[in-house]
Amino acid sequence: xxxxxxKLNILVSKYDSLIKKEPKNPKAxxxxxxxxxxxxxxxxxxxxxxxxxxxxxxxxLAKVGLIVANVFRRRFVQAVNLYTQYRMDISLKxxxxxxxxxxxxxxxxxxxxxxxxxxxxSNPLFYRLTxxxxxxxxxxxPGNIVLILILSMxxxxxxxxxLDIMKILKICVYLDSVDDNMRWALxxxxxxxxxxxxxxxxxxxxxxxxxxxxxxxxxxxTIFGAVVLGRNKYTVKNIYNSMNKSGKKMSLNMMWKYxxxxxxxxxxxxxxYECCRVLIMSGWADILVLEMxxxxxxxxxxxxxxxxxxxxxxxxxCT
Amino acid sequence: MHFVLxxxxxxxxxxxxxxxxxxxVILLLGILVIFGLAxxxxxxxxxxxxxxxxxxxxxxxxxxxxxxVEFGEKIDKSLKETIDTFGSKLTGMxxxxxxxxxxxxxxxxxxxxxxxxLAENMSKITEFNGNLGANIEKMNESFExxxxxxxxxxxxxxxxxxxMGNLSKNIKExxxxxxxxxxxxxxxxxxxxxxxxxxxxxxxxxxEVLQSHMSLRSEEAKEYQENINQLIEKVSGDISILxxxxxxxxxxxxxETTKSTSEKVxxxxxxxxxxxxxxxxxxxxxxxxxxxxxxxxxxxxxxxxQNVSRLMDKVNEEITLxxxxxxxxxxxxxxxxxxxxxxxxxxxxxxxxxxIETSVSGIKELNExxxxxxDTRIHEAREYHENITKLMLKISSEMSLLGENTTEAFSKSLxxxxxxxxxxxTESIEGVFKGFLSLLDEFKENEKLLAKTIVMLPDQVITYNxxxxxxxxMQLDEVKRLFRNGL
Numbered sequence: 001x002x003x004x005x006x007k008l009n010i011l012v013s014k015y016d017s018l019i020k021k022e023p024k025n026p027k028a029x030x031x032x033x034x035x036x037x038x039x040x041x042x043x044x045x046x047x048x049x050x051x052x053x054x055x056x057x058x059x060x061l062a063k064v065g066l067i068v069a070n071v072f073r074r075r076f077v078q079a080v081n082l083y084t085q086y087r088m089d090i091s092l093k094x095x096x097x098x099x100x101x102x103x104x105x106x107x108x109x110x111x112x113x114x115x116x117x118x119x120x121x122s123n124p125l126f127y128r129l130t131x132x133x134x135x136x137x138x139x140x141x142p143g144n145i146v147l148i149l150i151l152s153m154x155x156x157x158x159x160x161x162x163l164d165i166m167k168i169l170k171i172c173v174y175l176d177s178v179d180d181n182m183r184w185a186l187x188x189x190x191x192x193x194x195x196x197x198x199x200x201x202x203x204x205x206x207x208x209x210x211x212x213x214x215x216x217x218x219x220x221x222t223i224f225g226a227v228v229l230g231r232n233k234y235t236v237k238n239i240y241n242s243m244n245k246s247g248k249k250m251s252l253n254m255m256w257k258y259x260x261x262x263x264x265x266x267x268x269x270x271x272x273y274e275c276c277r278v279l280i281m282s283g284w285a286d287i288l289v290l291e292m293x294x295x296x297x298x299x300x301x302x303x304x305x306x307x308x309x310x311x312x313x314x315x316x317x318c319t
Numbered sequence: 320m321h322f323v324l325x326x327x328x329x330x331x332x333x334x335x336x337x338x339x340x341x342x343x344v345i346l347l348l349g350i351l352v353i354f355g356l357a358x359x360x361x362x363x364x365x366x367x368x369x370x371x372x373x374x375x376x377x378x379x380x381x382x383x384x385x386x387x388v389e390f391g392e393k394i395d396k397s398l399k400e401t402i403d404t405f406g407s408k409l410t411g412m413x414x415x416x417x418x419x420x421x422x423x424x425x426x427x428x429x430x431x432x433x434x435x436x437l438a439e440n441m442s443k444i445t446e447f448n449g450n451l452g453a454n455i456e457k458m459n460e461s462f463e464x465x466x467x468x469x470x471x472x473x474x475x476x477x478x479x480x481x482x483m484g485n486l487s488k489n490i491k492e493x494x495x496x497x498x499x500x501x502x503x504x505x506x507x508x509x510x511x512x513x514x515x516x517x518x519x520x521x522x523x524x525x526x527e528v529l530q531s532h533m534s535l536r537s538e539e540a541k542e543y544q545e546n547i548n549q550l551i552e553k554v555s556g557d558i559s560i561l562x563x564x565x566x567x568x569x570x571x572x573x574x575e576t577t578k579s580t581s582e583k584v585x586x587x588x589x590x591x592x593x594x595x596x597x598x599x600x601x602x603x604x605x606x607x608x609x610x611x612x613x614x615x616x617x618x619x620x621x622x623x624x625q626n627v628s629r630l631m632d633k634v635n636e637e638i639t640l641x642x643x644x645x646x647x648x649x650x651x652x653x654x655x656x657x658x659x660x661x662x663x664x665x666x667x668x669x670x671x672x673x674x675i676e677t678s679v680s681g682i683k684e685l686n687e688x689x690x691x692x693x694d695t696r697i698h699e700a701r702e703y704h705e706n707i708t709k710l711m712l713k714i715s716s717e718m719s720l721l722g723e724n725t726t727e728a729f730s731k732s733l734x735x736x737x738x739x740x741x742x743x744x745t746e747s748i749e750g751v752f753k754g755f756l757s758l759l760d761e762f763k764e765n766e767k768l769l770a771k772t773i774v775m776l777p778d779q780v781i782t783y784n785x786x787x788x789x790x791x792x793m794q795l796d797e798v799k800r801l802f803r804n805g806l
Contacts, residue, residue, distance in 0.1 A: 201789065202796075225785070229793045252775070253782045260786060283771020286779060314765060 011035045026052035030062045042072040060089045060096050068103030076150045077133050083146040098177040104149045109181035114157035121157045148172060156189045166193040173203055184211035201226040209242035224254045228261035255279050259292050273302045280311050290317050340405050347397060
């Protein structure tokens with residue numbers, strides 16, 4: 001996601017010029033809508049998505065965009081209804097579902113509407129006009145992802161606890177592509193309800209980055225441990241980078257897992273060396289770390305320091 | 320077809336729309352064919368008689384014609400509509416494709432990448448089952464390797480500990496050697512110091528001895544002097560005593576000699592008188608006898624008596640005469656002998672006196688000589704004493720100087736030697752210690768690393784187990800998923 005408003009504005013002007021040239025191009029409207037979503041111009045984005053759909057009624061991505069724009073405009077009932085309307089198109093491809101889930105769930109953290117301190121969700125009118133219709137809709141259509149996500153956000157914001165609520169929360173927590181921050185909030189809410197899923201590697205492996213607010217070091221460790229079990233370089237690197245970005249320190253255990261994963265996926269870079277170096281200097285000198293160091297030196301990726309060479313020689317390497 | 324393929328390559332949405340259109344057309348054509356065939360079958364089944372047949376055929380012909388005309392028109396119309404729609408949509412699509420080519424570039428690339436990834440993933444999935452067993456084996460192998468590594472690490476640690484032990488032993492031995500060496504040095508130093516002390520003490524003793532010797536000598540000299548004095552006194556006393564004694568003895572001798580001579584003379588006289596008396600007695604006795612005889616012989620005795628009386632008288636006379644003569648002779652001789660003796664004595668005495676005088680003078684000379692000698696001796700002794708004192712002082716000063724010098728020299732030499740030795744020892748110890756220190760540093764570092772490794776071992780084992788368990792869990796989940804999908 002591009003966050004630089006200058007770049008986004010350039011993109012807006014480009015798509016505007018494209019639309020002037022090709023007024024019947026739905027993709028241009030869709031792209032413009034996406035850019036405006038990033039610029040928090042949700043109403044304009046909604047209009048762009050609607051134009052794209054009006055030009056191409058089968059344009060599912062624009063439909064997805066329209067649902068997300070409605071959520072960000074806090075028109076939750078409309079968003080749920082739109083999902084009901086476009087469900088068939090969206091369910092054709094998993095990518096559409098993923099986009100819907102990601103877009104809606106991003107609202108929890110970036111929208112800030114469902115915070116526990118929010119007065120709006122405590123407003124009886126909001127309950128009567130939004131939540132009650134949604135609950136009645138949930139009875140009719142319990143498989144509505146947008147509805148489930150909005151209800152879970154509401155319950156997390158209200159800090160309400162019940163078995164039914166926990167059921168909704170658990171559905172959401174296991175969904176693919178849920179925003180990492182919302183997933184972390186869901187885990188905490190479920191734990192508050194009485195079921196601790198912090199050690200569930202299936203959930204932990206669904207994280208694409210380290211959740212920003214108050215994620216414990218222990219859970220960071222769990223996420224990292226779950227992610228390095230897979231072979232997805234992008235996910236692991238993203239987690240690794242987000243850890244560095246959020247200032248989360250890697251434990252020796254995590255470093256060793258990272259080295260082990262790097263060995264398995266044949267990734268040899270400076271991040272691996274950094275982990276090897278810390279491990280060796282800490283006394284974690286097993287065959288994997290030593291072999292990796294040897295390989296990094298032999299591949300010319302790094303030049304070992306005297307201290308490192310000393311340790312390597314102590315264990316019979318680089319002699 | 321190429322166009323369709325191009326569209327398919329162009330994007331998934333276009334491909335999907337084309338497929339939809341082609342399906343609709345095929346479905347419509349299929350429905351039309353089915354309807355035609357059904358109508359034919361119905362007509363064939365309801366075939367009429369010959370008369371009726373002509374009419375019916377004409378009717379059927381008309382109907383068929385009308386139907387086919389209608390059908391043809393409908394097909395034409397629908398085809399036209401379909402083609403128009405299709406063509407317009409295709410045109411639109413082509414337009415859209417051409418318009419959105421810039422926007423689709425990324426999508427195409429992503430799609431290509433997705434296809435590649437998909438292909439890779441597909442190949443990986445096919446390889447997965449094959450690799451699963453191999454992975455498990457590898458895991459086993461890796462676990463074995465880990466176990467081996469742990470064992471080897473343990474062995475290394477053990478050997479390192481042994482070497483640490485040996486090193487510590489060596490260090491201990493070296494330390495002991497150094498301690499013993501230092502002890503030896505200290506002992507040597509102590510012995511040297513004790514020797515020095517001994518030497519100083521002996522020098523002091525010697526000084527004291529010399530002093531005492533000198534004092535003794537002076538005492539001896541004093542004693543000697545005293546002895547000499549005493550001797551001189553004694554000699555003088557002796558000499559005086561000798562003189563006295565000599566005089567006494569001389570007078571005594573003289574007295575004794577005179578006495579003895581007179582006694583002798585008296586004794587001689589007495590003996591002579593005795594003899595005379597004896598002779599007189601014998602004569603008397605003879606006269607008595609003769610008297611007796613003479614009485615008997617009275618006459619004869621008378622005569623004889625007479626004769627004897629006469630003889631006796633004669634003898635008396637003669638004896639008296641002899642006595643007189645002897646006494647006179649004796650007194651004369653005595654007078655003469657006394658004179659000569661006196662003279663002799665005088666001579667002797669004079670000689671003796673002279674001798675005594677000479678002796679005394681000799682003694683005096685001797686005394687003087689002795690006195691002089693003693694004076695010289697005393698002087699000499701004094702000088703000697705002074706010299707000795709000086710010498711002693713000198714010696715003592717020299718000794719003290721010597722002691723100081725010796726001490727200084729010794730201390731200097733000790734200091735120098737000590738410095739040199741200490742420097743050398745320091746150098747050698749420093750060298751040894753440098754080696755030891757470097758070894759110790761290295762050892763400490765290795766020890767630290769090994770300690771760290773040992774400390775890390777439980778964490779490592781936990782991590783290995785955790786990772787292995789997680790991997791196995793993941794693989795089991797995948798297997799379960801495969802089974803679920805298969806079922």
